[in-house]
Amino acid sequence: MCPAMDLACEIREKGLTATFDRRWPDAFLLGTHGYFLMVAALLGRVDLFAFGVAAAVGSWGMFAWVRSG
Amino acid sequence: MRSRRPHRATLKAIAILLAALFLFTLAMRLHSPPAPDSPGEARGDGWLLLHAFEVLGIVVFALTVVHARRAWGDARVLCFFPPVVVYAFVFEDVNIQLSQIYTYNNNAWFVVHNTMVVVPLGWCAIVYVTILTLGRSPRAAAMTPVEKGLLAGSMALTIDLGIDATAFAYGLWVWDRGSWFGVPMMNFIGWFVVVFLWVSLRSWVEAKGLPAGKEARYTWGTTLIALGAQYPLYGAFILFFRLWGVD
Numbered sequence: 001m002c003p004a005m006d007l008a009c010e011i012r013e014k015g016l017t018a019t020f021d022r023r024w025p026d027a028f029l030l031g032t033h034g035y036f037l038m039v040a041a042l043l044g045r046v047d048l049f050a051f052g053v054a055a056a057v058g059s060w061g062m063f064a065w066v067r068s069g
Numbered sequence: 070m071r072s073r074r075p076h077r078a079t080l081k082a083i084a085i086l087l088a089a090l091f092l093f094t095l096a097m098r099l100h101s102p103p104a105p106d107s108p109g110e111a112r113g114d115g116w117l118l119l120h121a122f123e124v125l126g127i128v129v130f131a132l133t134v135v136h137a138r139r140a141w142g143d144a145r146v147l148c149f150f151p152p153v154v155v156y157a158f159v160f161e162d163v164n165i166q167l168s169q170i171y172t173y174n175n176n177a178w179f180v181v182h183n184t185m186v187v188v189p190l191g192w193c194a195i196v197y198v199t200i201l202t203l204g205r206s207p208r209a210a211a212m213t214p215v216e217k218g219l220l221a222g223s224m225a226l227t228i229d230l231g232i233d234a235t236a237f238a239y240g241l242w243v244w245d246r247g248s249w250f251g252v253p254m255m256n257f258i259g260w261f262v263v264v265f266l267w268v269s270l271r272s273w274v275e276a277k278g279l280p281a282g283k284e285a286r287y288t289w290g291t292t293l294i295a296l297g298a299q300y301p302l303y304g305a306f307i308l309f310f311r312l313w314g315v316d
Binding site: 020021024025028029031032033035036037039040042043045047048051052055056058059062063065066067068 | 118122125129132133136139140191194195198201202203205206208209220223224227228230231232234235236238239250
């Protein structure tokens with residue numbers, strides 16, 4: 001599921017403060033990768049955008065893997 | 070008695086990291102992506118994205134401190150943030166002067182000596198989210214400090230892999246030379262080494278369960294150790310990759 005939608009749903013259900021306490025690392029990752037994907041898109045750099053998406057997926061996946069278990 | 074064998078998750082993390090490094094260097098040997106055209110020259114946008122990055126980065130750091138106060142309490146925040154902020158500023162500023170291969174955009178608003186303020190603050194925020202995630206992880210609970218450091222270094226590296234090339238392409242900072250979209254391998258090595266060292270030593274301190282005052286002194290002491298130890302470790306990695314012909 002899209003991480004941004006996931007966070008938005010949780011904010012709606014549990015409130016901003018509770019979501020902030022629980023999901024700040026996710027919001028941080030989303031914001032950081034999202035900002036630089038936006039920059040790559042504004043620069044018209046398809047190669048950097050594609051690589052950024054791959055890195056964001058890998059980063060998100062690694063954090064999720066660490067949290068699980 | 071606690072087993073001295075590495076935790077299985079750590080072995081997997083190391084294997085993933087080594088595989089990624091191998092593929093990375095193989096890709097570099099097969100094809101070197103071109104550096105962007107004229108990074109750092111005037112963009113005609115008033116450096117809007119540079120200044121937005123600076124302001125948003127400082128806001129994110131402030132939110133990180135707010136989160137840490139709520140999650141950890143003020144005593145632990147005072148043991149964590151002052152040393153890690155000093156560590157980040159010192160290693161960044163020293164590395165710029167020692168390496169002489171990169172500089173920050175001289176249009177940046179918030180600069181201390183040679184360093185754009187948002188960069189070490191952003192690094193601190195990244196270290197915080199990795200430590201927080203490790204602290205909440207059942208998988209990491211049984212890991213040794215070194216294992217946590219290896220995992221934290223890998224986690225931080227995955228973040229930098231996604232952003233550094235784009236930051237350079239826009240002109241947030243300028244590298245003199247680099248194999249990966251203009252970014253040198255030593256940048257990624259540096260990211261891994263500094264996070265690995267600080268988190269390993271910090272995890273060792275945390276495991277001792279010291280009272281707040283003593284924990285703060287230990288953390289400052291290990292920060293000094295990390296500042297000294299990073300250079301030989303960093304040098305060893307760079308030598309290894311240069312033997313592969315990767316810059």
